[in-house]
Amino acid sequence: xxxxxxxxxxxxxxxxxxxxxxxxxxxxxxxxxxxxxxxxxxxxxxxxxxxxxxxxxxxxxxxxxxxxxxxxxxxxxxxxxxxxxxxxxxxxxxxxxxxxxxxxxxxxxxxxxxxxxxxxxxxxxxxxxxxxxxxxxxxxxxxxxxxxxxxxxxxxxxxxxxxxxxxxxxxxxxxxxxxxxxxxxxxxxxxxxxxxxxxxxxxxxxxxxxxxxxxxxxxxxxxxxxxxxxxxxxxxxxxxxxxxxxxxxxxxxxxxxxxxxxxxxxxxxxxxxxxxxxxxxxxxxxxxxxxxxxxxxxxxxxxxxxxxxxxxxxxxxxxxxxxxxxxxxxxxxxxxxxxxxxxxxxxxxxxxxxxxxxxxxxxxxxxxxxxxxxxxxxxxxxxxxxxxxxxxxxxxxxxxxxxxxxxxxxxxxxxxxxxxxxxxxxxxxxxxxxxxxxxxxxxxxxxxxxxxxxxxxxxxxxxxxxxxxxxxxxxxxxxxxxxxxxxxxxxxxxxxxxxxxxxxxxxxxx
Ligand code: NDP
Numbered sequence: 001x002x003x004x005x006x007x008x009x010x011x012x013x014x015x016x017x018x019x020x021x022x023x024x025x026x027x028x029x030x031x032x033x034x035x036x037x038x039x040x041x042x043x044x045x046x047x048x049x050x051x052x053x054x055x056x057x058x059x060x061x062x063x064x065x066x067x068x069x070x071x072x073x074x075x076x077x078x079x080x081x082x083x084x085x086x087x088x089x090x091x092x093x094x095x096x097x098x099x100x101x102x103x104x105x106x107x108x109x110x111x112x113x114x115x116x117x118x119x120x121x122x123x124x125x126x127x128x129x130x131x132x133x134x135x136x137x138x139x140x141x142x143x144x145x146x147x148x149x150x151x152x153x154x155x156x157x158x159x160x161x162x163x164x165x166x167x168x169x170x171x172x173x174x175x176x177x178x179x180x181x182x183x184x185x186x187x188x189x190x191x192x193x194x195x196x197x198x199x200x201x202x203x204x205x206x207x208x209x210x211x212x213x214x215x216x217x218x219x220x221x222x223x224x225x226x227x228x229x230x231x232x233x234x235x236x237x238x239x240x241x242x243x244x245x246x247x248x249x250x251x252x253x254x255x256x257x258x259x260x261x262x263x264x265x266x267x268x269x270x271x272x273x274x275x276x277x278x279x280x281x282x283x284x285x286x287x288x289x290x291x292x293x294x295x296x297x298x299x300x301x302x303x304x305x306x307x308x309x310x311x312x313x314x315x316x317x318x319x320x321x322x323x324x325x326x327x328x329x330x331x332x333x334x335x336x337x338x339x340x341x342x343x344x345x346x347x348x349x350x351x352x353x354x355x356x357x358x359x360x361x362x363x364x365x366x367x368x369x370x371x372x373x374x375x376x377x378x379x380x381x382x383x384x385x386x387x388x389x390x391x392x393x394x395x396x397x398x399x400x401x402x403x404x405x406x407x408x409x410x411x412x413x414x415x416x417x418x419x420x421x422x423x424x425x426x427x428x429x430x431x432x433x434x435x436x437x438x439x440x441x442x443x444x445x446x447x448x449x450x451x452x453x454x455x456x457x458x459x460x461x462x463x464x465x466x467x468x469x470x471x472x473x474x475x476x477x478x479x480x481x482x483x484x485x486x487x488x489x490x491x492x493x494x495x496x497x498x499x500x501x502x503x504x505x506x507x508x509x510x
Contacts, residue, residue, distance in 0.1 A: 016047050016048075016049055016050060017049045017050070018035060018049065018050040018051075019049050019050070019051050019052070019195065019196070019199045019219075020052055021052050021054060021058055021062070021216075021217055021218050021219060022199075022202050022206070022215070022216060022217040023058070023061050023062045023065050023216050023217075023218070024061075024062075024065035024068075024069075024212050024213045024216070025065075025206070025211070025212025025213060026212075029052055030052035030053055030054050030055060030058050030220070031055060031057050031058060032052070032053050032054070032055045032058070032220075034052075034053040035050040035051055035052055035053055036050070036051055036053050036192060036195075036219075036220075037049070037050060037051075038051060038106055038192075038193070038194070038195050038196050040105050040106065040108075040377075041106075041107065041108040041338075041339040041340065041341055041342060041377055041378045042105075042108055042328070042329040042330065042331075042338060042339045042376075042377040042378075042379075043329065043376045043377055044376050044377065044378075045376055046105070048105060048106055048196050049195075049196055051192075051195040051196070051199070051219045052218075052219050052220065053219075053220045053221070053224070054189075054218040054219055054220030054224065054225040055220065055224055055225070055228075056224060056225075056227075056228035058218050058220070058225070059187065059218055059225055059228035059229055059232060060228070060232070062187045062216035062217075062218050063158055063187055063216075063229075063232050063234050063235055064234075065212070065213040065216055066158040066185035066186065066187050066213055066214070066216055067157070067158055067185070067234055068213055069185050069211055069212060069213025069214045070155075070157055070158065070183075070184070070185045070213075070214075072211065073180075073183060073184075073185055073211060073214050074155050074183035074184075076183070078131075078132040078133070078135055078181065078182075078183065079132045079133045080132070081132050081180065081181050081183065082128070082129040082130065082131065082132020082133060082181055083129070083132070084180075084208055084209050084210055085125050085126075085128055085129035085132065085177060085180065085181055085208075086125070086126065086129040087208040087209055088125050088204060088205055088208035088210070089121075089122050089125030089126045089129060091204045091207055091208055092118060092121050092122045092125060092169075092173075092204060093122050095200075095204060096115060096118045096119070096122070097115070098200075099114075099118045099169060099197070099200055099201075100114035100115040100117070100118050101114070101331065102196060102197060102200055103117060103118070103168055103169060103194075103197050104329075104330040104331050104338070105196075105331065106168070106193075106194050106196045106197055107165050107166065107168055107193060107194050107197070107341060108294065108330055108338040108339040108340070108341065108377075108378075109166075109293045109294070109296075109330055109338050110330035110335050110336065110337070110338050111330050111331055113292060113293055113330075114330070117167050117168070117169050117170045118169050118170075120167070120169070120170035120173070120174070120461060121169045121170050121172075121173035121174075121201075123460075123461040123462075124170075124173050124174050124177045124178075124461045124478065125173060125177050127177075127461050127462055127478075128177035128178050128180075128181045128482070129177075129181065131178070131181050131182075131480070131483060132181050134480075135153055135181075135182070135483065136480075137150055137151040137152040137153060137489075138150060138151045142493065143503065143504075143507055144495070144497070144501045144503060144506065144507065145497060145501075145508070146495065146496050146497035146498075146501075147493060147494065147495045147496070147497065147501060148492075148493070148494040148495075148496065149491070149492070149493050149494075150491075150492050151489050151490065151491045151492070152489075152490050152492065153182060153483060153487035153488070153489065153490075154183075154487060154488045154489075154490050155182050155183030155184045155486065155487060155488075156184055156236040156237045156260065156486060156487065156488055157184060157185075157234070157235075157236040157237075158184065158185055158186070158187060158232075158234055158235045158236055158237075159175075159176075159179040159184045159185070159186045159187070159235070159236070159237045159238075159239060159486060160186075160187050160189070160229035160230065160232070160235040160237070160238045160239070161175045161176055161179070161186050161187065161188040161189065161239050162189050162222075162226055162229065162230075162238065162239070162240045162241075162242070162250070163175065163188070163189070163190050163191060163198075163240075163241055163242075164191050164241050164242045165190075165191035165192075165193035165194040165341055166293065166296045166297060166298070166341070167297075168190065168191070168194035168197035168198065168201075169197055169201055171241050172188060172190065172198065172201060173201070174461070174465070174477045174478055174482070175239045175241075175477065176188065176205075176215065177482075178477075178482035178483050178485070178486050179237075179239070179485075179486040180210065180214065180215070182483055182486045182487045184236075184237070184486050185213060185214045185215070185216075186214070186215055186216065187216045187218060187229055187235065188202070188215065188216065188217050188218070189218050189219070189220070189222075189225045189226055189229055190217070190219060191242075192219070192220070192221060192222075193341055193342060195219045198217060198219065199217065199219075202215060202217045222246065226250075227253070230250050230253045230254050230259075231253060231257075233257060235259070236259065236260065237259065237260040237261070237262070237485065237486060238250060238254050238259060238260070238261045238262070239261075239262045239485060239486075240261065240262065240263050240264070241263075241264040241265075241298075242264075242265065243265065243266060243398075244265040244266045244398075244424075244470050244471075247263040247264075247265045247472075247473075250263070251263060251473065260485070261473065262472075262473070262475035262477075262485040263472045263473045263475065264298065264465075264466055264467075264471070264472050264475075264477060265298075265424075265467075265470060265471050265472055266298065266398040266400075266424055266426075266470070266471060267298045267299060267300070267302075267398060267424045267425075267426035267427060267467060267471055268302055268303060268395075268396065268397070268398055268422045268423075268424045269289075269299055269300060269301050269302060269303070269424075269426055269427040269428060269429075269447070269456040270301065270302075270303035270304070270305050270418070270419045270422075270428050270429075270456075271285065271286055271289065271301050271303070271304050271305070271428070271429045271430070271431065271455065271456060272305045272306075272412075272415045272416075272419055272428070272429070272430040272431070272432075272441065273286075273304060273305070273306040273307065273310065273314055273430075273431045274307050274310075274412060274415070274430070274431065274432040274434070274437065275307045275309045275310050276432055276433045276434055277310070277431035277432055277433065278431065278433070278453075279310060279313055279314055279317055280317065281431065281453065282314065282431040283314065283317040283318055283321055284321075284455075285301075285429065285431065285453075285454055285455035286301055286304055286318060286404070286455065287318065287321045287322060287325075288455050288457070289301035289429075289455030289456045289457050290302065290304075290382070290402065290404040291322065291325060291336075291337055291382045291402050291404075292457060293338075294337055294338055294339065294340055294380070294401065294402050295382075295399070295400065295401045295402040295403060295404075296340065296341065296345075296400055296401065297457055298426055298471075299426055299427040299449070299456050299457045299459065300400075300456065300457065301404070301429070301455060301456040301457075302398070302399060302403065302404060302405060303388075303395055303404075303405050303406075303407060303418075303419075304318075304404060304405070304406045304407065305390075305407045305409055305415045305418045305419055306406060306407070306408055306409070307408075307409065307410070307411065307412075307415065308408040308409065308410055311386075311406070311408045314406075315363065315384075315386055315406060318364075318384060318404075318406070319363060319364050319384065322364050322365070322382050322384060323364065325337050325382055327339075327369050327371075327374060327379050327381070328373055328374065329373070329377070337382060337402065339377040339378040339379050340378040340379070340380055340401055341378065342378060343378060345378060345400065345401060346368060346378045346380055346401075348399065348400070348401065349380050349383075349399060349400075349401035349402070349403060350368065350380075352393075352394055352397070352399045352401075352403060353366045353367075353383060353403070355393050355394055356383075356385045356388075356392075356394040356403070356405070359385075359388065359389070359392040359393060359394060360385045360386065360387050360388040360389070360392060360394070360405070361385060361386045361387045362383065362384075362385055363384050363385065363386045364381075364382070364383060364384040365380075365381035365382050365383030365384065365402070365403075366381065366383050367380075367381050368380055368381075369381050380401060380402060381402070382402040382404075383402060383403045383404070384403075384404045384406060385403070385404070385405045385406065386406045386408075387406070387408065388405040388406060388407045389407065390407055390409075390417070390418040390421050391421065392405070395407060395422075396422060396423075398424070412437060412440070416441070416444045416445070419445060419446075420444075420445070420446045422469075423469055423470045424467065424469055424470055424471045425446050425447045425448060425467045425468030425469040425470075425471050426447055426448055426449065426466070426467035426468075426471040427447055427448070427449040427450075427451070427456040427457070427459075427467070428441075428445040428447040428449070428450050428451070428456060429450065429451035429452070429453075429454060429455060429456050430445070430450075430451075430452055430453075431453055432452075432453075438452045438453075446468055446469070447467060447468060448464070448465070448466045448467040448468055448471065448472075448476070449465065449467070459478070460478075461478045461479070462478070462479055463478065463479045464476035464477070464478060464479040464480075464481040464482075465477045465478040465479070
């Protein structure tokens, strides 16, 4: 949260804008009369804007608007809803560069990755626009003559969308596009670290022609706005991405109302490197997965599980590549690794570095980065621990920063055990040239996503995305599976025999 940032006086920012909530098609202030700040994590002197501190009363207004709009929206033919998604996808594409640069400024990832984040939004908008003309149900033969049987998807009503800061365009789109094409309306609460990205996104949604009330934006804290969305009896489904601890709290609260909840939570993703692997390729995959987005991806690689015979050559390559990474403002073309999101994140990474020093061997990094150009941001050196044991704390807990644990193991079987010895199950990967082993890994790795000869990141929007164990609660985003979160099945039987036919009783003998 940015509300706690101390006022900066050395370079006062002129004309800092104030942004409003978006409710019932209008940009309106919060009834609280309070705002909070969003600042650039690469340079905390750069104040991006003031944003409304929403309240439960604002949430209630937004839910009412969503409910009111829902009546017409759910009756709008799905292909017509899809046309608005197409327009929105095209607007995202038209504004890609502007959005990417705003994202880098607000959350720090290098601008090339920010473009990728926006591209994911475009991809899911177009994929889900197409669902407006598919949204398949089943039409099956009835067991009785002159009878028709089929199933269709129905929208649930109002969807509460609660998102993190690390993919501030992609994740809201991953949630809102399937919700909307299926005929739901949404109340969207973005992370308090990235309210500007959310505002820019919703501005484009308004421009695309989503009718007033179908999309509502309420900025503000998790405790005030988030809880109010979860507790509101007229919100039928919550889609949440964030920390496992927050997700568990939300599931408990929502469970009291038997509300549907889709959770996308933490990860401790591992890459297995076997003795026959192309080590240069593996190094490329590991460095990109571990230090891209400064390790702040849910699919980031934080564990490398390596067959002991190739530990040293792999470590040498990893150290050499990591030492060449340049830290800085993500808008600079020379930057490879941007800042962490905030001071609390730097403190957290630092505390895990201390834990790691006690448990294993630090071979690279381990410090706040404070060189020229870094002094006003939240920078931390990409760090590598070696000779980590599978159950060490740094190998078990999500650090969400640029910290990599290298775990040596004797063979493939031990690698599988180590990989699966975590409470998370989002993404995994294996580097090997042995096709038999690769297929075993696809079977043995207990994660929702498995890569072969690639890093742990790079999901495409037309396949299901999500994880096993404490990474979630069984739902998936993206792909056709995304519709499952936001729809209910309705089974329909049409009897055109003109007489009463009793299923399971009047079936003809054959
Ligand atoms: P948080 O859980 O801190 O926050 C996520 C969202 O939840 C924010 O909008 C936050 O609001 C809100 N929130 C906080 N408290 C509550 C509450 N009591 N009720 C309702 N909403 C609340 O996570 P981060 O934003 O720090 O995101 C990082 C985490 O997200 C990591 O664990 C990462 O692994 C996970 N993640 C998982 C992904 C997946 O697909 N599995 C993808 C991307 C990230 P506020 O900002 O105001 O506090």
